[in-house]
Amino acid sequence: MQRRTLLRLSLAAGASLALAGCGFHLRGYGRSALRLEALAIAGSEGEFRRVATERLEAAGTQVRDDAPLVLNLGAGEFVERGLSVLDSGNQEHEMTLRVPFSVQRRADGAYRLDQQTLDVSERFDVSEDNLLAGDEQREAVKERLRREAARQLLDRLRPLAEA
Secondary structure, X not given: OHHHHHHHHHHHHHHHHHHHHOOOOOOOOOOOOOOOOEEEEEEOOOHHHHHHHHHXXXXXXXXXXXXXXXXXXXXXXXXXXXXXXOOOOEEEEEEEEXXXXXXXXXXXXXXXXXXXXXXXXXXXXXXXXXXXXXXXXXXXXXXXHHHHHHHHXXXXXXXXXXX
């Protein structure tokens, strides 16, 4: 039994050294900047737009109205559903944020990214004993979902910067 374990470990170590030696790396690993020079944002005003604008600017993209590419943001929709079977005690919930978006070229209106949707979800527990804390917890979950959706948006915009 020990011989098999030793053989597996040595094969795994050899494979990892071979991958490191051939220049293998994870796609997107170590990238921080988006490399889009400028982007205009059109569509619904709201908290997700604010968070997305902050993330774009932090990644080095200028958000201005005369940019050659336009990010069309739809209205973000939060959907909450209960997952618990019982009606008392702690209740497990799942909240999902769905945000439709597309990217168009301003010059000719061609879509660089056709209509897509960002979907992010999080599960959380709410105590029936403290309803005020439950409302605060929902707001915190909404903010985390906005931040995660903005991160995913930047990941989806990354191929436009490389093209």
